[in-house]
Each structure stands twice: as C-alpha cells, then as structure tokens.
Amino acid sequence: MKKIPIPIEENLGRGHLACAGCGAAIGMRLVLKALGERVVMVFPASCWSIIPGFWPYSSFRVTAIHAGFVTGGATASGIRAALDVKGDDETLVVVWGGDGGTFDIGLQALSGAAERNEDFIYICNDNEGYMNTGTQRSSATPLMAWTTTTPVAQPKENPKKDIMAIMADHQIPYAATATIAYPEDLLRKMEKAKGIRGTRFIHLLSPCPPGWRIPSEICVKISRLAVRSRVFPLYEIEKGRIYTLQEEKRVVPVKEYLKLQGRFGHLSNSQIEEIQRRVDESWDRLQRKARC
Amino acid sequence: MKKVITGNQAVAYGVILSRVEVVSAYPITPQTTIVEELSELIANGRLNTRFLKVESEHSAMAALIGASTVGVRCFTATSSHGLAYMHEMLHWASGARLPIVMVNVNRAIGPPWNIWSDQSDSLSQRDTGWIQLYCENNQEVLDTILQAYRIAEIVRLPVMVVLDAFVLSHTSEPVDIPSMEEVDRFLPPFCPSYPFEPEEPKAYSVITTPEYFFEFRYKIQKAMEEVSEVSRKVEDEFYVHFKRRYGAIERYGGEKADLLLLTSGTVTSTSRLVVKKLIEQGINVAGVKIKRFRPFPAKEISEAIKGAEKLAVIDRNLSPGVGGIFAQELRAALYPGEEKPVIFGFISGLGGRDITPELIEEAIHYALSHSQPEEEILWLGLKK
Numbered sequence: 001m002k003k004i005p006i007p008i009e010e011n012l013g014r015g016h017l018a019c020a021g022c023g024a025a026i027g028m029r030l031v032l033k034a035l036g037e038r039v040v041m042v043f044p045a046s047c048w049s050i051i052p053g054f055w056p057y058s059s060f061r062v063t064a065i066h067a068g069f070v071t072g073g074a075t076a077s078g079i080r081a082a083l084d085v086k087g088d089d090e091t092l093v094v095v096w097g098g099d100g101g102t103f104d105i106g107l108q109a110l111s112g113a114a115e116r117n118e119d120f121i122y123i124c125n126d127n128e129g130y131m132n133t134g135t136q137r138s139s140a141t142p143l144m145a146w147t148t149t150t151p152v153a154q155p156k157e158n159p160k161k162d163i164m165a166i167m168a169d170h171q172i173p174y175a176a177t178a179t180i181a182y183p184e185d186l187l188r189k190m191e192k193a194k195g196i197r198g199t200r201f202i203h204l205l206s207p208c209p210p211g212w213r214i215p216s217e218i219c220v221k222i223s224r225l226a227v228r229s230r231v232f233p234l235y236e237i238e239k240g241r242i243y244t245l246q247e248e249k250r251v252v253p254v255k256e257y258l259k260l261q262g263r264f265g266h267l268s269n270s271q272i273e274e275i276q277r278r279v280d281e282s283w284d285r286l287q288r289k290a291r292c
Numbered sequence: 293m294k295k296v297i298t299g300n301q302a303v304a305y306g307v308i309l310s311r312v313e314v315v316s317a318y319p320i321t322p323q324t325t326i327v328e329e330l331s332e333l334i335a336n337g338r339l340n341t342r343f344l345k346v347e348s349e350h351s352a353m354a355a356l357i358g359a360s361t362v363g364v365r366c367f368t369a370t371s372s373h374g375l376a377y378m379h380e381m382l383h384w385a386s387g388a389r390l391p392i393v394m395v396n397v398n399r400a401i402g403p404p405w406n407i408w409s410d411q412s413d414s415l416s417q418r419d420t421g422w423i424q425l426y427c428e429n430n431q432e433v434l435d436t437i438l439q440a441y442r443i444a445e446i447v448r449l450p451v452m453v454v455l456d457a458f459v460l461s462h463t464s465e466p467v468d469i470p471s472m473e474e475v476d477r478f479l480p481p482f483c484p485s486y487p488f489e490p491e492e493p494k495a496y497s498v499i500t501t502p503e504y505f506f507e508f509r510y511k512i513q514k515a516m517e518e519v520s521e522v523s524r525k526v527e528d529e530f531y532v533h534f535k536r537r538y539g540a541i542e543r544y545g546g547e548k549a550d551l552l553l554l555t556s557g558t559v560t561s562t563s564r565l566v567v568k569k570l571i572e573q574g575i576n577v578a579g580v581k582i583k584r585f586r587p588f589p590a591k592e593i594s595e596a597i598k599g600a601e602k603l604a605v606i607d608r609n610l611s612p613g614v615g616g617i618f619a620q621e622l623r624a625a626l627y628p629g630e631e632k633p634v635i636f637g638f639i640s641g642l643g644g645r646d647i648t649p650e651l652i653e654e655a656i657h658y659a660l661s662h663s664q665p666e667e668e669i670l671w672l673g674l675k676k
Contacts, residue, residue: 004375035575037491037493038490038491039490040490042358049499050499050500052495052498054498054499054500054501055295055498055499055500055504056497056500056504058498059494060495061493062490062493063488063490063493063494063495063496064493064494064495064496064498065358065495065496065497066495066496066497066498066499067357067358067497068354068357068380068384069353070350070351070380071350071351071354071357071381072349074346074350074351074352074355075354075356075357075358076357076358077316077344077346077351077355077358078314078316078344078354078355078356078357078358078359078360078362078366079358079359079361079362080358080362081314081316081342081344081355081358081359082313082314082342082358082359082360082362082363082364083338083343083362085313085314086362086363086364087340088490091490108347108348108351109347109348109350109351109354111347112347112348112351114348115347116344116345183530207511225650261628
C-alpha cells in the first residue's frame, strides 16, 4: 500500500472538551487534516455539540455549522445546493454525525440525501451508543453489551444495525469503514472520497473510554483489536456493489477484543462463543460479497 | 399582466418573481400544486434555482436552514401535519436568524383526518419566532410573498405567508402578475448582513451558556418589535411600484361603528359583503381584517377600534381549553389600554365547514342584541 503522508497542519485547536483518550478527538483531528481548509463541517447534535467548546469560543479552524439532531443529511443538502447556486464548487461539504444521528434519529434524512446522491461526505462517528447523554443504547450498540438502558441483568438483546449494508443499498458511489488505529488507511479513504462526486459515507469506529468502560490510554489499541478480531473489518464499497476487503493477517479471537472492555465484563464463555460465531458469519458474508 | 390563477399558482409566481435560489419541499394536500407548479417553472430553466425534493417536511426546513446560512434566498411550502412535523426546525430558523419565507396553506390537523381549511396548524406555531401574515385573496398572496422577502431580510426573521385551503389555494381569481423587471426594482438580490465565507471560518448555531443565551432571545424580541415599522416602509415602497397596499390590519365599513367584526383570511371577504349589506339596512357596524398575526399588531388594532363598544371576533381555529386564538390575543393586546370593549369570541368553520354570510350575520346580530356574551366561547354553526 502506498504510504500516505499525514499533514502537519492542525484544524482542531487546543482546548476542546473531549474526554481523556476520546477516540473521536483523534478521529476528528485526522479527518480535518485530510479535508484541508476549504470545508464546511455540519454537526448534527452529538458529543460534538459540546466538544468544540461554548460560544464565543470554538476549537475548530474550519467553518462549522451545528445542525438539528435529525438533520445531518438534509442540512448538508441545503448547504451544497446554496454553494452550487453561488458557483462555489471548491468548498467541500462534510457531515460528522454520531451513531445516534446516523443509525437512529437521522437515518431518514441521510437515506433521503443518499437516494438523491447529494454531493457530500458523511462521516458516522460510531461510538456505539448515546455517549453524550451518558451511555444509553442505540441501534449501533453491539449485541449483549451493557449500557445504562441495557443493564447487566438485561444486556442488549439485538445485534448492531448493519449501516454499511444500508448505505450500500442506496447505491452511493463510495462507502468505507475506518478506525484511528490505521491513520494512513483513514487518510487514504478520505482522499479517495474527496475525489468522488455524490454521497460518500465513512463509517468510523470511535472508542469511548467512559462508555465502553475502558482505560483512556487504550483507544488506539482497542480500535486495532476491533479490526483484527473482525468485529469491525476494514473495507470499501464502490457503487454499492464492488466490495474490497482488507484482509487482516494477525487475526485474534473476539475474546481478545471483548475482555478489555467493562461493557462486556458480564459475558459468560458461551455468550462470547455466540458473539464469535456471529462475527465469523458476518465475515463470511462480507467475503461472499467481495467475491461477487 | 392579468391572469386568472389559483392561490397556489399565485404562490409559485411570487416565488419565481422573487428569484428564489433554493426551494426545498415535500408534498402535502392542499399545498401540493405549489410544489408541482414550481417544479414545472424551475425545470423550464427560467431561473438559477435548485429544487431539493426532500423526503420529509422536517428535512425541507432543515435543508433551507443550511441553504439560508450560506446566504441564498430560500422557499418552502407546507400544510397541517407537515407544518407540525417541521416544528423543531421552525424554532431553529428563527433562532439562527434566517430570512426564510414559507407558505402554509391552512388545513386542519387530525384526527379525525381532514384536509380542509382551519387555522389551527399555523396558529399553533405562534411561539416559534416566525412572522405570520394571513392573506385574503390571490393577489394579496402574490404581493405578500414579494414583501415577505423584503421584511425577512431586513429584520432577519423568517416569515410564514398563510392562505386558506381550497378557498384560496384551489380557487381561481384574476391576479395582476408584475413583470420580473418591476419586481427586480422593488426586491433587490439578497445581501446577507453577515456573509458566509468558508475561507474565513466561523461557527454557526453552536452551544452557548446561560451567560449569553438570554441576550440572543432578547434580540429576537427586539427584531419582532421592528416589524411594524419595517413593514410600513416596505409597503410604502411596494405601493409606489404596484399601487396596492394591505397594512397589518385594515378597517372597512362604517366610520363610527359601535360594533366591529374582526376576521382573518378569506372570512374577511365574506364579512365585507355582510357588513356592507347591514350598513345599507342602517346597522352601525364595521369590520377589521387582521393580516399580521405575529408580531400581533396590538397598537394598530387599539387605534382602529377606538370608540367601539363591542368586538366580535370570528376564529377559524381552536385552542382547546381556551377558545379562539385571535380572540385570546386580542384580549391580551387590549388589556393594558384604556378602551375595554366587550369581546364576543366566536368559533366557526373548523375543518373547512363553510362560514356563510348567514353565519356572519348571525354573529353580528348576537353581538348587537347582547350586552355581554353568554358564554366564553360562542359556537357559530355548531350542530348541537
């Protein structure tokens, strides 16, 4: 793989309010490096309603528009339309939504925008729950995980929604998964997305130390284990049907990923085996799609 | 050029003549023909306009909030449940101080499901920080859209232009459609007071603390307080170009009437006939049309009702537990003043039931023959 240089310019300034070890802060920093300065960032309500800081201060060095929780796809559509009318084809429109704003409450607006193939990049910063409001379950929360609304006595009963498959079925030109453990890969995908017109979707896994009950220093490590255990494989989908899987050479059992996280601390061996079985199945399914 | 067109067509002409740059809409009866007409006019390539055919009303307004932030002139139209679904974004548009213009075709909110005229949809959005203007005929619809952009862009608040379902939206009337050149002389291109420059990064609509939030709301109230004066100036200019004027309110009929009939929307047209007829019969009555509901024209109304002993208000809406919303606003507006006429609050025509000349006459006769209303709410045309 070609070596991707990581720009030294920072567009996320000091003084932001992310928790210690926040995976999303590292993710945002990398994404902004990839995007450059001529960008309008749209933020439907999420942790990023708070993290950049309170008016009149902001730690962003790019234009940032805070938007209604439901409205990432719609607000970005309007911004793009207005820039087009003004003849500005230089400015890039990018949405940064949480998993709540993407998988749940914002799915309709995102689906509408994707169906219209609106010209923007949508980044789903997936920390697998409503972490900003104190760790409630979302449809991105994994099966059997603890959250404050799926307590240990009744952990999450349903598997995580497959947002990549949903986006692919909109036949958008580009969708990819990424994590902060592989920054060159993330930047390569951002570069690729920048070179395409239409709706582009990046699914960024974003470990949350307080929500996942992990020490603040292992966000990168846990991201890498998510990929190596195939809980969160890295892959790209072009035109909704061409799958490119990034094979992981050092595959580890899901147990290695789960055991570091307090949210899975209650799992029995048989439950871990059940999760392993489902992860293997998903991987097989992805491989079949990639072979087509 | 005079053309016989429906209220919804008048809306579409108003939008095109205003050189709107981004339209975003979702169909709902009885607004749908606005969207269809606009699609046709825009597809014919007459303007540099983008039309976003979004998947919901909530997204329709969200998209305009995005577009208006970038600094282009925006439009949407909706009705009833669509307006209710937009509610969150209505607050957002005014909070972000965006001069969006929207048409709402008044329609009842269900259940029971009902597609006919009723003001409960727009009036239940009264606290969202939108200016609200109610139209009486199709000419006024077109003219009000042109004026709405001027007002919105000066005070930096969104404007809702309201017309009655079917009675205006689907009824054809002769309308004088001005030329683009004439409208251009009245309505210059939108020039935002705070230009959007991606190369000069700014943060929009972000979080703020109790330290600052309060003042943001205070400024919205101050902007609302400018609307009367700004509208008057805009109408003066409009008059120079087009020789038509409407006002926040309009008084018609007898000069020194003891009883005034207050109405809004198309009920006013019917009321004009009734008032004229009763005056001919020697009854001392006059009418007041209330065009602007937000900000409520308290001063203008206080002036217009001077000397009247009784006010009869016909509300085609209901705030359950209180009664008619115009009557309620009127009571609040007149309370601080010296004149305290007796207010007769009639509710009529809910869900599109016709408000006939006979019903209006009945209301007037009731008010004339009673020194006080027998009930807080007087039901006009109710089947008991």
